[in-house]
Amino acid sequence: MAEPAVMLDGISKQYGSFLAADNISITVPKGELFGFLGPNGAGKTTTIKMMTGLLEPTDGTIEIGGVDMWKHPLQAKKKIAYVPDHPTLYEKLTGWEYVRFIASVFGIPARQAEEKAVRLFDLFSLGSRADELIEGYSHGMKQKMALTGALLHDPDVIFLDEPTVGLDPKSAKTLKDLLRQLCDDGTTVFVSTHILEIAQEMCDRIGIIRDGKIAALGTMEELRGESSASLEDIFLELTGDEEQQELIRELAGGRSDAP
Amino acid sequence: MIRTLLGVQARMLKHTMETNKTGTNVSHAIIGFVVILFLLFALNIVTSLPTAYDTELVELLFSYVFMMVLGLILLMGVPQVFKHLYASRDLTFLFTLPIKVSHIFWVKYIQSFLNIPAALFIVTFLPGLAYGLHAGVHGFFYPALLVVTLAIPALGVAAAYFINMGLVHIIPAKRANELMTVMSAVSGVLVYGMFQLPNLLTEPGPGSETALPTGLLPEMPAWLPMSWGASALTSAMAGDVSFLLPTVGLAVAAAGLSFAASALVEKGFRSGWIQLNEGKNKKKKAGEKGRRFKVGSPVAEIGWKEWRYMKRDIREWLIFMPFVFLFIFMGFGYTAGSSSVAAFRELDPVLSWTAVQAAALFIYAFFNGSLSASFVAREAGSTWMLHVLPLTGVQIACGKLWMSWLIPFLPVSVLQMTAGILLGWPVSFFLLGLVLSALISPALSALGIWTGAIGGKYNPSNPQNRLQFAPSLLMLVLSYVYVLLTLIPVLLVVVPAESAGLFEKVAGGGIIGGSASAAASLLQLKLTNSALVTAGSILVFLFLTIGTCVAFLYLAGRRIEQGIQVSMPDSKE
Numbered sequence: 001m002a003e004p005a006v007m008l009d010g011i012s013k014q015y016g017s018f019l020a021a022d023n024i025s026i027t028v029p030k031g032e033l034f035g036f037l038g039p040n041g042a043g044k045t046t047t048i049k050m051m052t053g054l055l056e057p058t059d060g061t062i063e064i065g066g067v068d069m070w071k072h073p074l075q076a077k078k079k080i081a082y083v084p085d086h087p088t089l090y091e092k093l094t095g096w097e098y099v100r101f102i103a104s105v106f107g108i109p110a111r112q113a114e115e116k117a118v119r120l121f122d123l124f125s126l127g128s129r130a131d132e133l134i135e136g137y138s139h140g141m142k143q144k145m146a147l148t149g150a151l152l153h154d155p156d157v158i159f160l161d162e163p164t165v166g167l168d169p170k171s172a173k174t175l176k177d178l179l180r181q182l183c184d185d186g187t188t189v190f191v192s193t194h195i196l197e198i199a200q201e202m203c204d205r206i207g208i209i210r211d212g213k214i215a216a217l218g219t220m221e222e223l224r225g226e227s228s229a230s231l232e233d234i235f236l237e238l239t240g241d242e243e244q245q246e247l248i249r250e251l252a253g254g255r256s257d258a259p
Numbered sequence: 260m261i262r263t264l265l266g267v268q269a270r271m272l273k274h275t276m277e278t279n280k281t282g283t284n285v286s287h288a289i290i291g292f293v294v295i296l297f298l299l300f301a302l303n304i305v306t307s308l309p310t311a312y313d314t315e316l317v318e319l320l321f322s323y324v325f326m327m328v329l330g331l332i333l334l335m336g337v338p339q340v341f342k343h344l345y346a347s348r349d350l351t352f353l354f355t356l357p358i359k360v361s362h363i364f365w366v367k368y369i370q371s372f373l374n375i376p377a378a379l380f381i382v383t384f385l386p387g388l389a390y391g392l393h394a395g396v397h398g399f400f401y402p403a404l405l406v407v408t409l410a411i412p413a414l415g416v417a418a419a420y421f422i423n424m425g426l427v428h429i430i431p432a433k434r435a436n437e438l439m440t441v442m443s444a445v446s447g448v449l450v451y452g453m454f455q456l457p458n459l460l461t462e463p464g465p466g467s468e469t470a471l472p473t474g475l476l477p478e479m480p481a482w483l484p485m486s487w488g489a490s491a492l493t494s495a496m497a498g499d500v501s502f503l504l505p506t507v508g509l510a511v512a513a514a515g516l517s518f519a520a521s522a523l524v525e526k527g528f529r530s531g532w533i534q535l536n537e538g539k540n541k542k543k544k545a546g547e548k549g550r551r552f553k554v555g556s557p558v559a560e561i562g563w564k565e566w567r568y569m570k571r572d573i574r575e576w577l578i579f580m581p582f583v584f585l586f587i588f589m590g591f592g593y594t595a596g597s598s599s600v601a602a603f604r605e606l607d608p609v610l611s612w613t614a615v616q617a618a619a620l621f622i623y624a625f626f627n628g629s630l631s632a633s634f635v636a637r638e639a640g641s642t643w644m645l646h647v648l649p650l651t652g653v654q655i656a657c658g659k660l661w662m663s664w665l666i667p668f669l670p671v672s673v674l675q676m677t678a679g680i681l682l683g684w685p686v687s688f689f690l691l692g693l694v695l696s697a698l699i700s701p702a703l704s705a706l707g708i709w710t711g712a713i714g715g716k717y718n719p720s721n722p723q724n725r726l727q728f729a730p731s732l733l734m735l736v737l738s739y740v741y742v743l744l745t746l747i748p749v750l751l752v753v754v755p756a757e758s759a760g761l762f763e764k765v766a767g768g769g770i771i772g773g774s775a776s777a778a779a780s781l782l783q784l785k786l787t788n789s790a791l792v793t794a795g796s797i798l799v800f801l802f803l804t805i806g807t808c809v810a811f812l813y814l815a816g817r818r819i820e821q822g823i824q825v826s827m828p829d830s831k832e
Contacts, residue, residue, distance in 0.1 A: 077649035088640030
């Protein structure tokens with residue numbers, strides 16, 4: 001295995017008596033596109049927040065490129081970028097001002113930052129709106145602006161929480177291609193998603209979390225084992241969706257026009 | 260349907276109270292307690308009034324009470340009605356349901372009434388009732404009191420609805436976010452205008468100001484609804500049947516105005532809401548064509564970000580309201596009083612300088628903390644970004660500090676210098692004043708940043724209220740304690756050592772006596788060793804100002820690194 005870009009060692013997060021994350025250990029090597037799946041409330045966002053310095057784990061250690069996120073947060077944060085599912089950006093800044101803010105924080109030289117921003121704006125079709133206040137952007141545009149800010153400093157690891165939510169098909173395709181390209185160039189991407197096709201198509205390895213615990217971890221082939229099951233089948237089997245399926249059948253049976 | 264909708268609102272209120280944090284419920288309980296205390300106080304006053312009364316005096320008193328009720332309803336009700344009519348989050352949902360718009364309107368109307376107007380009804384009706392029983396007035400008084408005390412708030416609410424539904428069509432939709440601020444300003448102007456009505460409409464002459472023994476209040480014109488209410492109550496007290504006409508007139512006016520407002524439902528409510536919601540996403544060019552891309556230090560950029568936020572949202576300017584009022588009152592007092600610039604110029608420059616510095620420090624203590632706290636609370640939903648970025652808490656705090664300090668420092672310094680020119684200070688006084696302000700005020704801003712980090716609150720519709728109750732109280736107390744402490748070494752340098760005798764006269768026990776004897780001892784020491792006391796005072800002053808600033812920056816930085824939680828109350832209510 002290549003040198004680890006992200007290493008989670010026995011991390012847990014407890015809220016009172018509720019264990020949101022329970023002894024999670026994952027190692028993501030450099031250049032890997034790692035998919036993190038799980039049903040709603042399984043602990044995906046909690047885990048990502050702990051990895052990005054937003055939530056302190058109750059137990060365990062998190063290392064980014066060998067730097068402990070909670071012992072040396074500044075060094076670790078210089079290596080990462082995070083795009084949440086609903087990024088609340090500074091709405092009273094224009095796109096350019098936001099980029100300038102990020103460039104200043106990361107100490108990127110002006111010329112380099114400007115060139116990079118122009119490329120990213122073009123890629124995400126934001127160029128014509130970059131002089132407008134972010135508050136006037138649609139959700140998808142805000143998502144793309146957050147991605148622009150995240151990619152500006154060439155991070156070693158990018159954490160993305162539901163990155164395709166709100167994106168139009170073209171932008172979603174651009175993002176998928178970009179993430180693949182970034183990983184091929186050595187960047188590590190840790191992505192949480194509900195869209196199983198994305199995980200199946202793009203990810204090198206997949207981790208499935210349920211009730212705060214890792215239920216499965218491996219490549220698609222490793223998860224399938226001997227069977228020819230799809231990721232959806234594996235996911236539903238691991239996350240115990242049988243009862244819901246039964247309920248859907250019952251509800252559909254109760255309707256006169258049910259198939 | 261109205262009942263169903265009201266039932267839903269009641270259940271939501273119940274669940275909100277059940278799920279509120281203990282702190283929120285405690286603050287509500289405190290507010291309730293204060294209202295009850297006020298009510299008991301009012302009841303105590305009215306029951307100790309003499310039972311024999313002067314009809315003219317009572318009528319004037321009633322009319323001013325009703326004017327205050329209407330004024331309060333307009334002042335607080337106009338922005339509140341705007342929230343109910345156009346900013347409630349549930350409207351997007353309700354308008355998709357098969358519910359008549361008029362039903363939604365009436366629910367909002369009732370909600371608006373069951374708020375400040377209902378509270379004002381209680382605090383006018385109950386003391387009125389108590390007074391009636393105490394003075395043994397005629398039985399007509401009680402039904403008249405009920406109708407009048409209900410009709411006056413109802414009139415206020417109806418007027419607030421008319422104002423909102425009218426203005427919403429005049430103000431451009433793209434300014435929707437700022438409309439709330441406009442409503443607050445409009446309500447302020449209206450109330451000011453209303454309180455000027457008796458002055459404007461009463462012809463000066465003999466008898467116009469004689470109704471009260473003090474002769475200070477002009478009579479209220481008879482055609483105003485406040486006068487109808489007052490006249491109805493005084494007639495009813497005496498058992499005069501003529502009370503019926505103004506009572507019924509007032510009730511009809513309140514009901515008529517309310518129904519007239521409801522007639523504007525389609526035009527004013529539904530289409531106004533649509534217009535505002537269409538306007539929300541209009542393009543907003545920042546006009547930065549031909550920009551040059553520059554990269555600054557993170558600390559500077561954080562400060563600039565805050566400045567852009569303030570500059571681009573009129574709502575943020577509400578934070579300056581107390582500041583503006585303070586200047587208006589101070590300016591008014593200065594020009595309207597018996598003093599004049601010429602009289603002030605006669606003052607010893609040391610005295611006038613001290614007075615101006617004291618005023619400036621009062622402004623800093625009052626304003627700096629709340630401004631800088633708002634810089635932290637404004638992060639609200641975007642706190643995640645600061646946590647993810649490679650910034651230390653102290654860097655973030657410093658970024659917010661420099662801008663939140665500079666914003667009040669510049670105008671106050673300009674005012675200080677203007678005062679200095681008018682009062683004929685020597686140049687050294689100007690410089691000393693600026694240095695003093697520049698050294699004392701940053702710690703107040705740092706204190707505000709720390710307070711914002713421990714108890715920030717964010718509601719975009721209410722930008723002047725960015726702190727939870729307890730932290731804001733703590734900040735206020737600490738600000739004044741800090742200013743008073745820093746003034747001790749300053750005064751020790753400024754006050755001549757020869758004044759020791761003056762303090763010795765006051766010296767003794769208690770806080771004042773103790774302070775005076777301490778001051779006397781220090782001044783005695785200054786008399787014998789002036790250089791030592793002056794140098795020591797300067798050192799203590801620098802330690803206090805710089806030390807406090809650094810300490811609060813450090814505490815704020817640590818708190819930011821631990822993770823700040825900005826409470827975000829529902830902007831709907």
